[in-house]
């Protein structure tokens with residue numbers, strides 16, 4: 001029985017953090033694999049020895065783990081098609097380079113960098129494309145092999161002079177290239193390292209990759225890779241899906257100047273991983289409905305390459321921020337408390353070792369503010385007044401609310417009533433305030449706002465009655481007393 005479950009791969013070059021673009025490639029591969037019950041391979045393309053670092057491998061793995069994108073084969077878990085670092089597969093590439101040399105589909109090139117750049121310049125002056133002039137392609141293979149013993153050389157692919165390569169891309173449709181326009185590109189460098197196009201093909205074949213899902217900045221590599229598949233006798237070809245690029249709001253390719261680009265920066269800023277993954281999923285993929293919030297499981301269930309669009313997509317930080325707020329609201333309160341706790345401790349608003357009562361208070365405070373948080377660290381400013389008497393009164397709020405004529409006398413009465421009301425809960429507090437409004441013939445707002453400003457220093461916040469209940473009688477009475485004194 002042949003195994004028809006798809007196998008896909010995410011193949012980052014470890015030269016930096018996991019960026020939004022890379023995370024999207026990883027996510028789409030992951031969703032495709034999980035949706036189809038297939039496998040995701042993580043392969044580290046580290047043949048650029050100068051730019052690849054082990055920290056970058058760490059960053060990429062951390063980013064994927066944070067987004068909950070697990071892989072079935074690759075670093076940290078192994079698998080049947082390893083090793084999964086290209087620098088550990090050099091013998092394999094050498095073997096296939098030898099095969100191409102023997103079959104005459106590749107050749108050694110001894111041109112020095114200086115010669116090559118002179119040739120490029122000459123071609124440019126003559127108004128021709130800066131392609132390699134293929135001079136070494138004419139060298140007899142035996143002689144070239146001998147020369148290679150003492151001289152450094154690269155190995156080039158002997159590009160067919162004619163023919164058309166047609167890619168039937170799942171996203172882009174038919175894309176055609178003329179072989180005659182392509183260069184005899186290098187497949188192995190002087191230091192024995194394979195180039196990306198070559199190593200990727202050998203690995204994609206040996207790792208039995210069935211679908212190659214990647215950014216369309218790679219589409220011009222695809223004809224070269226297809227020709228390599230053919231030259232190496234690798235069949236069948238995988239299917240290709242090239243996703244359009246993500247742009248910033250100004251239409252330029254997403255980059256640093258559009259704000260955070262690394263996934264872990266979003267973690268630092270207090271985004272939730274599910275919100276980020278949900279948002280990234282919508283960069284180019286659309287579910288075919290107006291639904292925007294998708295749980296991890298829903299994304300897996302709904303995802304299909306057929307619904308990945310052809311036009312570029314725009315990264316909109318405002319939308320991501322909105323989505324994060326939605327996710328914060330959906331988080332079970334106890335879980336949210338654990339997530340915001342470090343920020344409250346950091347701001348010295350709560351202690352690491354709280355008593356049961358302090359803990360219950362802190363949890364109630366966080367639950368009250370849950371509705372309005374967009375980012376986890378928002379919790380600090382939103383809740384400061386719950387934990388300390390050292391909070392500022394908003395200038396505008398004080399001017400607008402506290403300088404009204406009725407306020408000093410009203411607060412004095414309210415203070416006594418708050419000291420006595422039983423039970424001290426949202427219901428009785430609401431009754432008390434509404435009763436005052438009615439008795440005094442003032443608007444509800446005129447009865448509510450002075451209390452709100454007194455106990456929180458601001459005009460906006462959670463439901464006043466619940467907020468007052470959570471703050472508790474002692475704090476509330478003390479704060480109203482303080483406001484009365486300030487008004488004198």
Ligand code: GLU
Pocket residue numbers: 011012013045200213214218
């Ligand atoms: N290492 C390549 C990159 O990070 C992989 C491209 C591919 O998916 O083939 O761009």
